[in-house]
Amino acid sequence: MKILAYVLAGLLVLGGLIFIVGWQGVWVRLVVGLVLWAAAGALVVLAKMQPAQTTVVQKIDLSGDVNLQNLTCRQCGGSLGPKSVSVQAGAVFIHCEYCGAAYQLEEEPKW
Numbered sequence: 837m838k839i840l841a842y843v844l845a846g847l848l849v850l851g852g853l854i855f856i857v858g859w860q861g862v863w864v865r866l867v868v869g870l871v872l873w874a875a876a877g878a879l880v881v882l883a884k885m886q887p888a889q890t891t892v893v894q895k896i897d898l899s900g901d902v903n904l905q906n907l908t909c910r911q912c913g914g915s916l917g918p919k920s921v922s923v924q925a926g927a928v929f930i931h932c933e934y935c936g937a938a939y940q941l942e943e944e945p946k947w
């Protein structure tokens with residue numbers, strides 16, 4: 837996704853350059869070129885904003901897999917299903933349906 841955005845931005849910059857270099861007194865071409873450059877800039881900004889979001893999503897996905905496989909309540913040892921697990925602001929919260937314990941899950945990095 838990120839590379840695609842950069843490639844697209846590069847194409848937009850090139851296209852805008854063609855319009856601006858070859859505007860030859862036609863103002864519409866100059867404006868189109870500038871609009872293409874602005875779009876390229878917006879794409880780069882969007883692409884730079886993406887990594888943080890992607891990291892959070894990946895973390896949630898990972899913990900989601902772990903939760904579904906073999907997660908047990910650290911107070912009563914009861915197995916926790918998807919209903920007992922909630923994700924808030926990138927952190928995983930456990931609410932045990934057996935003993936009512938509620939706590940935040942500390943993730944161990946697997947990589």
Ligand SMILES: [Zn+2]
Nearest residue numbers: 909912932935
């Ligand atoms: Zn419990």
